[in-house]
Amino acid sequence: MRNRSCLHSVPLGLAVVLLVTLAACGGGGGDGDGDGGNPAPGSVVFGRIQGPGSISVNGIDFDTSGAAFSKDGTSQGLGESDLHEGMIVTVRGRINDSRVTGTASGVDYRDNLEGPIAQVNPGAGTFVAMGQLVLVDANTFFNGVTGLAQLAAGNVVEVSGLYDANGNIRATYAELKKATLEPGDAIEVKGMVSNLDTGAQTFTLSGLTVDYATAALSDLPAGGLANGTFVEVESTSPPAGAVLEATEIRGEERFGALPGGAGTEAIIEALVTTVSSATEFRLNRQPVRTTNQTTFAGGTAADLGLNVLLRAEGALDDAGALAALNVSFEDGVGPAGSIFFGTIEGFGSVIVNGIELDASRAVFSKDDVFHGVGEADLRPGMVVMVRGTVNQDGVTGTASRVEYRDILEGTVKEIDLAGNRLVMLGQNVFVDANTVFGGISGIAQLAWGNVAEVSGFFDSGGDIRATYIEFKKIELDPPDVLEIKGTIANLDTAAQTFSLSGLTVPYRTADLIGIPPGGLANGMFVEVRSTHRPLDVHLEASEVRAIDRFGDFRTEHGTEAEVEGLVTAVTSPAELEVNAQPVRITDQTAFEGGTSADLALNRRLEVEGTLDDSGVLVAQQVRFEDSQP
Numbered sequence: 001m002r003n004r005s006c007l008h009s010v011p012l013g014l015a016v017v018l019l020v021t022l023a024a025c026g027g028g029g030g031d032g033d034g035d036g037g038n039p040a041p042g043s044v045v046f047g048r049i050q051g052p053g054s055i056s057v058n059g060i061d062f063d064t065s066g067a068a069f070s071k072d073g074t075s076q077g078l079g080e081s082d083l084h085e086g087m088i089v090t091v092r093g094r095i096n097d098s099r100v101t102g103t104a105s106g107v108d109y110r111d112n113l114e115g116p117i118a119q120v121n122p123g124a125g126t127f128v129a130m131g132q133l134v135l136v137d138a139n140t141f142f143n144g145v146t147g148l149a150q151l152a153a154g155n156v157v158e159v160s161g162l163y164d165a166n167g168n169i170r171a172t173y174a175e176l177k178k179a180t181l182e183p184g185d186a187i188e189v190k191g192m193v194s195n196l197d198t199g200a201q202t203f204t205l206s207g208l209t210v211d212y213a214t215a216a217l218s219d220l221p222a223g224g225l226a227n228g229t230f231v232e233v234e235s236t237s238p239p240a241g242a243v244l245e246a247t248e249i250r251g252e253e254r255f256g257a258l259p260g261g262a263g264t265e266a267i268i269e270a271l272v273t274t275v276s277s278a279t280e281f282r283l284n285r286q287p288v289r290t291t292n293q294t295t296f297a298g299g300t301a302a303d304l305g306l307n308v309l310l311r312a313e314g315a316l317d318d319a320g321a322l323a324a325l326n327v328s329f330e331d332g333v334g335p336a337g338s339i340f341f342g343t344i345e346g347f348g349s350v351i352v353n354g355i356e357l358d359a360s361r362a363v364f365s366k367d368d369v370f371h372g373v374g375e376a377d378l379r380p381g382m383v384v385m386v387r388g389t390v391n392q393d394g395v396t397g398t399a400s401r402v403e404y405r406d407i408l409e410g411t412v413k414e415i416d417l418a419g420n421r422l423v424m425l426g427q428n429v430f431v432d433a434n435t436v437f438g439g440i441s442g443i444a445q446l447a448w449g450n451v452a453e454v455s456g457f458f459d460s461g462g463d464i465r466a467t468y469i470e471f472k473k474i475e476l477d478p479p480d481v482l483e484i485k486g487t488i489a490n491l492d493t494a495a496q497t498f499s500l501s502g503l504t505v506p507y508r509t510a511d512l513i514g515i516p517p518g519g520l521a522n523g524m525f526v527e528v529r530s531t532h533r534p535l536d537v538h539l540e541a542s543e544v545r546a547i548d549r550f551g552d553f554r555t556e557h558g559t560e561a562e563v564e565g566l567v568t569a570v571t572s573p574a575e576l577e578v579n580a581q582p583v584r585i586t587d588q589t590a591f592e593g594g595t596s597a598d599l600a601l602n603r604r605l606e607v608e609g610t611l612d613d614s615g616v617l618v619a620q621q622v623r624f625e626d627s628q629p
Helices: 005-009
Strands: 016-019 043-048 055-057 060-063 068-071 088-095 101-109 113-121 126-129 132-135 141-143 156-163 169-178 187-192 194-197 202-205 208-211 216-218 230-235 243-245 248-251 265-275 280-283 286-289 295-297 309-316 322-329 337-348 350-352 355-358 363-366 383-390 396-404 408-416 421-424 427-430 436-438 451-458 464-473 482-487 489-492 497-500 503-506 511-513 525-530 543-546 560-572 575-578 581-584 590-592 604-611 617-624
Touching (some): 043 055, 055 088, 060 088, 156 265, 187 202, 230 243, 265 286, 322 396, 451 560, 482 497
Parallel strands (some): 016 337, 043 265, 060 101, 141 169, 216 248, 286 322, 337 560, 355 396, 427 464, 511 543, 581 617, 590 617
Antiparallel strands (some): 043 088, 088 101, 113 126, 187 230, 194 202, 309 322, 337 383, 350 355, 383 396, 408 421, 408 482, 421 427, 451 464, 482 525, 489 497, 560 575, 560 604, 604 617
């Protein structure tokens, strides 16, 4: 990871302010607004799907109503509903002058592998499947499980992601297909042929030896198989050790080599896999060329290196290389990413710890919904997570994603003015002088049965310390959706109920989404949605979805991060949790507003540091945000 030497020089104090500026960039032009404007001729965009509800790739929301969909070159029966957030796709079509919308004529998805897992290493954030080392992080979207810890050897998974310079897969999407492989199931893996032995009829794909003696060969170059050929290998039997007996081998273009002729507008997000010179490199094997006219965001040309995650925009030249007009250093698997978790304090630009982040191309989401969500949907006091990069000047950068999640939206059952407390959906909601209100000036203006939205932090007892409360409506109107997030306790699988703090949740008729093969379990963090009216302290669930706990970065490794929240656990003078994120204090940790002796449950802190290989935030600086002695 590239160290940011100015990290300590930047004053603490999380202030997340969202930029209104809509800067046009890339190969388009004009002053079109909204969905209007003249579309640019022939565009191709390669990257990960950024959210459900539409095909949004690299910040561009595509109209796919007339698009043809394909997977691994097959289009029969495939549609938009088969695609999910995190999958890597190539979109062909046109980008409007607005630079945020476009029209897709074709959407092509290809996975990297589908097959059984050989081993899982949650501590390292990796697993091995079909001989390939797969790396995951907080940007990996999981389907069928909530994270790496719920996968096990023998599980069959589908993986989509980016190849790094070492040939490993940085997963952006991982789906549990089934618990175990059954006889006759088709499995597949893609990669670059190496160590070809035409006598033994074997070759290797990373850590997998492929025996192709009885395989059907198709779509190969005139000379047949050769080292460096990119292939898809299929089989109907699992690997025996590190050897896979292939039933079919097809040659194909390496996904991410951008299609199109000279002048085609192109945008690609991928890892740097080769650096040939200061102006020539490859992203996922796509040649990219920079000039003295290329603009950089989040870094400079000097920061280019293997496995850095970049987004390059420009046009294809006569040789098929991308002549880059803009290069952005992205967050996540690259070394330039930083994460900030805390409350919005105002609007005008994304300012975090004195660093002003351009959010004009940022992706906004609310409760993992991207479509139709923007800066206008957010308010001061809301708890958000911002991902982005910081320039070398240490005071500017680029925000790539701003994510908001509330804790609950439900009806008011009790108002305790003396105790500065509400009871909503069985939860105690505490307010203080720092709570921001929307539509009302305080809890005294709420009444029994009013519907409100709450954002804030959980304390060590599971109660909510609200940073934002918004009055939504006077009373519930079915089929309004209520929602609440929390940790399952008192699970009764026979009665099909569990509790979230003071709320009992019957789930016998609920849709279960993202639940691991073992089913619901105590300690699992979930979101419960319901179209039913709450009855006293009971809420019948319409949907139960397993989700990661907001502000928990344990799947990130080596990333600079800052978390604001309440101390929820103290296990030793040097080990604690802030908003359930593990934090480690060292003799190098600097304190402001208190000392290590003042660390205690429910103290409000801002912690700045770096995530280690176990996902623990090693604190460089700790600031006490409350006024307790």
